[in-house]
Amino acid sequence: MQIDPSRFAAAWAAAWNGHDVDAVLAHFHDEAVFTSPFARQVLPDTGGVLRGKAAIRTYWSAGLARIPDLHFDIEAVYAGVDTLVIAYRNQKGVLVSEVLRFAGDRVIEGHGTYPLQADNPTGARSQR
Structure with a gap:
């Protein structure tokens, strides 16, 4: 992997916690694909499924507008050959993971993943 996993995760969290979509997108290839049930x-x-930086920007901008108190606290960082997993708690206290695959020093593919017991990634529990 061409990035330092701990430094990347810290910069990633700082960009999100600063609500700086451009700073988060700076880590991504122009052709990146990102998936998320929240999307x-x-x-x-x-x-x-979001394809390309423009689509990812649209989603993340809309998400920040919906969740103005968005905040991530990193719980753990896992590194693979070309993959990084950032486990974090969101502003609702829900443990979430971001799975990022790299091509060089940029993310080419990312996946937001959420616990099965959470019906939605904002942390609201089912009434069922």
């Missing part, structure tokens, strides 16, 4: 809620036409 499916925010932008239903995407099916939760």
